[in-house]
Amino acid sequence: MSRTNLHGGDLDEIARIYGIDKSKIMNFSGNVNPLGLPPSVKKAIAENVDIATGYPDVSYTALRAAIADYTGAKAEHIIVGNGSTELITGFIKAVMPKKSVIISPAYSEYLRILEQINCDVVLYPLDEERDFVPDIEKLPIDDSVDMLVFCSPNNPTGTYFTAEETAKIAERCKKHGCFIMTDETYVEFSDPSKHISAAEIADTYDNIAVVRGTSKFFACPGLRLGYGITGNREILDKINAEKDLWSVNVYAELAGKVMFTDRSFIKETIELINAERTRFYTELGKIKALKLYNTQSNFFLVKILDGRTTSREVFLELIKKNILIRDAENFPFLDETFFRFCILGHDENTLLIEALKNIFE
Ligand SMILES: Cc1ncc(COP(=O)(O)O)c(C=O)c1O
The missing domain is CATH 3.40.640.10 (Type I PLP-dependent aspartate aminotransferase-like (Major domain))
Known part of the structure; x- marks a missing residue:
């Protein structure tokens, strides 16, 4: 079985289906603050x-x-x-x-x-x-x-x-x-x-x-x-x-x-999310085949514009690298051209940016 639109919390299911170690998954699907517990x-x-x-x-x-x-x-x-x-x-x-x-x-x-x-x-x-x-x-x-x-x-x-x-x-x-x-x-x-x-x-x-x-x-x-x-x-x-x-x-x-x-945790979170959000806009903005929508959250909705690659294919390509995104195909009014990912720590975000460049450039 291969399911690409599982909820970001279903890490056990994802690890089982794709035969990967749960602790190694970079969860860009869960929308959880990468700083961890305050x-x-x-x-x-x-x-x-x-x-x-x-x-x-x-x-x-x-x-x-x-x-x-x-x-x-x-x-x-x-x-x-x-x-x-x-x-x-x-x-x-x-x-x-x-x-x-x-x-x-x-x-x-x-x-x-x-x-x-x-x-x-x-x-x-x-x-x-x-x-x-x-x-x-x-x-x-x-x-x-x-x-x-x-x-x-x-x-x-x-x-x-x-x-x-x-x-x-x-x-x-x-x-x-x-x-x-x-x-x-x-x-x-x-x-x-x-x-x-x-x-x-x-x-x-x-x-x-x-x-x-x-x-x-x-x-x-x-x-x-x-x-x-x-x-x-x-x-x-x-x-x-x-x-x-x-x-x-x-x-x-x-x-x-x-x-x-916990003022320092709140401040650190906002600074990290703002800086990484800007970096994603800049870096992924260079990929012509992707459209990032404006977001006021810690995640992005992305549309694939190349007319051939599906969100399912992107999901499957990324999961090989332990990168988990959300295939957004099954949301009402969206289709196989949409996926969602959230902001993680700087290094993990770099890996996602590089992996998307590899797929689309
Ligand atoms: C919009 C939205 N509301 C609620 C929830 C559930 O959150 P909680 O863990 O607080 O029950 C989620 C989880 O993904 C969510 O995305």
Whole structure:
């Protein structure tokens, strides 16, 4: 079997299928910060390993206060979960939409959960002609739509809504009784001058929830810590009523209390991502057969323009060198000319740049 569009987290599966050593894979598919766990988190866990003998705080008061300080949202509007994944499910099941719109191509979990609850789902396409930049005027919102879901910056396109645009969408949705869920898993990688985060809007409007994770920016997908922000008390109460107790474990709880204040880790991450993002634009910009879309995240969507090479072939060529990219062919509205890769450390990025030059030049 050969599958080229597996999720970036499926490293065991990839190692097995391609007969490679998992520890040798350079994972350009997972979108995880290459700096690894923040030193503050490592230290806190190492020094407090025995906390596993106790339960976490069932209401996560200190953790929610730490998230409030970090995001500027009110602690009483914050809910924590087992990764952003638990909250994506939680918000969808609390709203229980009969009809929803997902701005696509997008992360696949929204569709999976909406289909589980038998929701009628409209996939609204981002326009390739506009380089996937969304047009807020054209969103198909009317009285029949109960929920609008989007990701900003969006996985896989890297495009985004500004907070101002999201506020406009929230106003419009309010008139139609439509609840918005925006996934900001990648927002910390974006340029602060773009004002992308809708955290403050979610704090004031009652028809919008922001979902955020720590897996990508703080490089801890194994810890499973995510959070949601909404000014809608009823929705928060519904999620809390449905949710299992203690779904965030003690190590994630502790990590969350220290990571958001690790200024040097945050600064180092932004500097690395900005420098390497510029280098990718410059170096891959020289390859005529590739188009890189503008991104406000730590990954790039790429289109192959030569009319003959497919993303699957690129994947297979690169995996021979232990380089794992995401074949983006199976995202809605994309095809076999698209792939995605994320920014890793300088040396690994050099290997990817060289390997792509070898394929396309
Ligand atoms: C857009 C998006 N949202 C959510 C997730 C899941 O993140 P978490 O580990 O916080 O559950 C991912 C993982 O790839 C993602 O790309």
